[in-house]
Amino acid sequence: MVKEFQAVVLAAGKGTRMTELTASKAKCLLPIGNKPMLWYPLQLLERNGIREAIVVVMEQVRSEVQATLDRSGLKIRVEYVGIPGAEDWGTADTLRHLSDRIKTDVLIVSCDLVTDMKLFPVFDMFRKHSAGVVALFFHPSHLESTTPGPKSKQKPERDLVGLDTDTSRLVFLASVSDFDDVVPLSCRLLRKHKKVSMFSQLTDAHLYLLKKWVVDYLQHDRNLSTLKGELIPHIVKKQTSKLNTARRATDVNPGNGDEVKKDLVHFAQEDCLVHKIRELSFYNDHTGDMEPVYHGDIVRCYAYVAPKEQFGVRANTVAAYFNLNTK
Numbered sequence: 001m002v003k004e005f006q007a008v009v010l011a012a013g014k015g016t017r018m019t020e021l022t023a024s025k026a027k028c029l030l031p032i033g034n035k036p037m038l039w040y041p042l043q044l045l046e047r048n049g050i051r052e053a054i055v056v057v058m059e060q061v062r063s064e065v066q067a068t069l070d071r072s073g074l075k076i077r078v079e080y081v082g083i084p085g086a087e088d089w090g091t092a093d094t095l096r097h098l099s100d101r102i103k104t105d106v107l108i109v110s111c112d113l114v115t116d117m118k119l120f121p122v123f124d125m126f127r128k129h130s131a132g133v134v135a136l137f138f139h140p141s142h143l144e145s146t147t148p149g150p151k152s153k154q155k156p157e158r159d160l161v162g163l164d165t166d167t168s169r170l171v172f173l174a175s176v177s178d179f180d181d182v183v184p185l186s187c188r189l190l191r192k193h194k195k196v197s198m199f200s201q202l203t204d205a206h207l208y209l210l211k212k213w214v215v216d217y218l219q220h221d222r223n224l225s226t227l228k229g230e231l232i233p234h235i236v237k238k239q240t241s242k243l244n245t246a247r248r249a250t251d252v253n254p255g256n257g258d259e260v261k262k263d264l265v266h267f268a269q270e271d272c273l274v275h276k277i278r279e280l281s282f283y284n285d286h287t288g289d290m291e292p293v294y295h296g297d298i299v300r301c302y303a304y305v306a307p308k309e310q311f312g313v314r315a316n317t318v319a320a321y322f323n324l325n326t327k
Contacts, residue, residue: 002049002123005209006104009041009055010091011065011111012083018318026061028111029068030315032324037315038065039072041109046076048119053078054101056094058085090225096218106215108227110206114324115312119207122304125168126209129285129294132268133214133235133301135170136205137161138312161202163303165195167285170301173236175229176200188240192295194288202305204228205312213267220267236301238264244297268298 015022021030028038038055045053057065059082066080083089083097095108105126115138126134160183162172171193172185183198190196206228214235224230238244243265284293294300306312315321 001051003051004104005050005107005123006102007045007050007053007107007109008095008098008102009038009045009053009109009111010094010206011038012056012058012089012094013111014058015316017316018321020318021321026058026065028057029061029065030321032114032315032321035072036068038069038111039074040114041111042069042072042074042076042078044113044115044119045107045109046074050107051077054081054098055079056081056083056098059083060085090230091227092218092224092231095215095227096222099215099219102212102215105212106210108206108208108210110314110316112315113205113207113312114315115205115306115310117306117310117312122207122209125302125304129300129302130270130274131209131300131302132211133170133232134209135173135232135301135303136207136312137199137202137303137305138205138310139306139308140201140203141311141313158200159202159204161199161204161303163197163199163305164193165197168302168304169193169239169285170236170303171196171239172198173233186240192240192297194286203312203314205306206314208232211268213269217264217267221264232301235264235299238299239297239301241265241299244299265299270298 011028013027015027018027021027029036031037032040042053042055053076055065055078057080062080062082069078081098081101083094089097095102095106122134122136125131158176160172160174160176160179161170162185163169164171171189185196208227214231218224218231224234241263243263278293281293286295313320313324315324
């Protein structure tokens with residue numbers, strides 16, 4: 001059993017890229033095979049040792065979702081939280097709404113993720129590095145078939161994912177559409193990470209492990225509305241900040257209270273014992289210089305890229321949804 005994370009399944013999406021299907025039915029209840037879409041992430045959590053989960057749904061369909069899942073045979077204990085349908089909330093807004101329920105590190109899963117992989121390598125990466133963020137990525141799926149209905153001119157979303165080749169540190173994350181011909185990388189980033197691999201075909205699974213301080217920071221910065229588009233890239237970028245230097249909670253003047261918490265790195269205080277153990281350890285994640293482990297960074301983001309043979313697809317478009325059902 002995995003008790004150190006609180007699991008949150010985001011199932012309040014309106015399915016704006018598949019309105020042909022969601023006009024009359026909630027996206028999370030669309031059938032894939034003979035199960036509702038929401039069954040797949042909950043079953044993923046259950047078979048990976050998670051016994052409880054918070055499921056966020058639209059308030060107007062909460063009773064229908066609960067009745068449907070109660071008949072699905074899952075043993076995981078679910079708390080359903082409704083959000084008002086009239087509010088145009090992003091995923092970060094939704095997580096902010098749950099902040100009073102979040103007491104530990106949190107595992108975020110999207111309701112449209114379908115995979116049979118084991119999450120323990122993702123958990124272990126988070127534990128090993130005491131990471132602020134660990135994101136799961138899949139290699140592109142090769143599900144191909146002819147999708148019925150009118151052809152969409154909407155181009156599929158693609159991300160630029162930069163990873164430290166040796167450590168899987170997530171050092172760059174942005175949408176391909178944000179750039180024309182040149183992708184600038186800061187000198188500070190390249191001094192820290194000598195070898196960076198850039199990917200443009202990886203699929204973001206929308207499965208994130210986040211430290212509790214990330215949720216606390218969301219309460220502070222209310223300008224961030226989405227996880228994938230705003231919060232995660234913001235944290236990844238902050239790794240190259242000059243303020244990103246490891247310090248213990250006791251190093252912060254307690255007399256100032258929250259006044260010192262003006263930037264994300266001020267929320268990422270490490271446990272005093274963890275800090276001391278790292279100082280005494282011979283472990284280092286890089287060679288060729290005299291810098292301390294992690295270059296002294298307190299904000300650290302990592303990416304777990306699933307093996308190529310691992311199945312993982314998001315049913316977030318009509319084509320992906322249709323292909324999943326045919327397979």
